[in-house]
Structures are given as structure tokens and as C-alpha cells.
Amino acid sequence: MATSPTSPPQTTPRPRGRQPTFDRNEALDTALDLFWRHGYDGVSIADLTKAIGIAAPSLYHAFGSKADLYREVLRRYGASGIDPDEITQAPSGYEAARLVLERGIAAVTMPGKPLGCMISSGMLMTSAENADLAAELRAIRATTRVALERRIQRDIDDGHLPATTDAPTLARFHATLLQGLSVQALDGATAEELLAVAGQALAAWPDSPPPG
Structure with a gap:
């Protein structure tokens, strides 16, 4: 995006944390299957990271928290209902x-x-x-x-x-x-x-x- 003539030069900010190196949709489908089979309380962060194949910092960076990931999974699940x-x-x-x-x-x-x-x-x-x-x-x-x-x-x-x-x-x-x-x-x-x-x-x- 072009900057205004009166604006100071802008640089692209460096994103914080580790960038995800996985397919987000596949990760959501994997999380959906886990939550569907075992319920929210029956799925741990370790379960999610192992099934998705990422480290915990990457999961938090991509989804925010386990609760936020669950909310996103519910939206994905509900979209087909x-x-x-x-x-x-x-x-x-x-x-x-x-x-x-x-x-x-x-x-x-x-x-x-x-x-x-x-x-x-x-x-x-x-x-x-x-x-x-x-x-x-x-x-x-x-x-x-x-x-x-x-x-x-x-x-x-x-x-x-x-x-x-x-x-x-x-x-x-x-x-x-x-x-x-x-x-x-x-x-x-x-x-x-x-x-x-x-x-x-x-x-x-x-x-x-x-x-x-």
C-alpha cells in the first residue's frame, strides 16, 4: 500500500513468535477430530501439538489458546450444520x-x-x-x-x-x-x-x- 506524502517511511513489522509451518485448514480438521472424539477437557495441548505436528509456541502463535482454537473449530463444525x-x-x-x-x-x-x-x-x-x-x-x-x-x-x-x-x-x-x-x-x-x-x-x- 502506498504511503501518504506526509507520512514517515513505513517498514513491514516483523511478526512476533515463530511462524506457522503447517497447513491451517489441516490443523483445524485435526483439532476438530480430537475435540469431537474426546471433548474439550479430554484434549491437552500436548495432544494437539502431537497430532498436528507442531510445537506448542507455533500453536499458540497461530490460534492464541486452546480455548480460541476450540472456538474456531466450533465455527468450522457449525458451518456444515x-x-x-x-x-x-x-x-x-x-x-x-x-x-x-x-x-x-x-x-x-x-x-x-x-x-x-x-x-x-x-x-x-x-x-x-x-x-x-x-x-x-x-x-x-x-x-x-x-x-x-x-x-x-x-x-x-x-x-x-x-x-x-x-x-x-x-x-x-x-x-x-x-x-x-x-x-x-x-x-x-x-x-x-x-x-x-x-x-x-x-x-x-x-x-x-x-x-x-
Whole structure:
């Protein structure tokens, strides 16, 4: 970038610390696999540096801290999941719930990947020193539930669901089921078995009110 005529000559500052000599995306994929399989508390800095093939100073230089690396991994993991906008823009609350459950089942039973969901099952129990990070995960989980609640409420407001439908409870029911599906996958349930469970839940969806 050209400097202003009145500005003093600028030199490129020398970066601090050791420069990374590894592929960042490959490192993130390696870290994702470790955190997914073993959880945040089950992965140490030594585990990460050994798996990625770098020294600890390089890891800190590239990612800042273990917590920051975990945050970046969560963003990478979440990018392939369901977006809250997809939920709110679904044709109906029912279709939104079906999308959430089917997409969730596909994620927790993906061939060649660890079972379960990093977000649904992540940091449910952790040490006090990681409370802030656990709170961030709870907030991420809440975005799906809140989006589903809003879509259900819109159906209620538009008269497509009975006025007695409790949108927050119905949304939380499906969010609870979504987390349970992750645990069931970890316990060995197949995608077909989990889809049958989702079908049972959707069969209990509130009936549309009769035409006025």
C-alpha cells in the first residue's frame, strides 16, 4: 500500500513468535477430530501439538489458546450444520422441526466421522475454569431452539396451529430430542433407528385447526 506524502517511511513489522509451518485448514480438521472424539477437557495441548505436528509456541502463535482454537473449530463444525435462517424460513413449523431432526440425525451418524454432535453433547459437564466456554456452547445450542420457537409461533399467529399451542415448550421438546439423538448415536443407535424416533415425535405434532 502506498504511503501518504506526509507520512514517515513505513517498514513491514516483523511478526512476533515463530511462524506457522503447517497447513491451517489441516490443523483445524485435526483439532476438530480430537475435540469431537474426546471433548474439550479430554484434549491437552500436548495432544494437539502431537497430532498436528507442531510445537506448542507455533500453536499458540497461530490460534492464541486452546480455548480460541476450540472456538474456531466450533465455527468450522457449525458451518456444515443447520442455519437458524433455514429454520425460520421453512414452509411451516412442522417442516422446520422435521428439518432440524433429520439434519441432526445425519450429522450424528455421518459415515467416517465420530458419532454424536460436538455442539449438542459438548461441555455438558466441565470444570469451573471453562464455565465461560461452556456458556458459549449453551448459547449456540439455544439458537436452534429459539429459531424453531419463532417459526412455530408464526404458525400460531397465522392460525395454522391451535391457539393453545405452547411454542416455547414445543420447541424445547424438539431441542431436547435433538440432544438425546446425539447421545443415542454415541450409544450405537443407527440412523434408521433414530429416524424412526423422530417420526414418532413428529406424529404428535399439533393438528391444524379446522377451517373457520
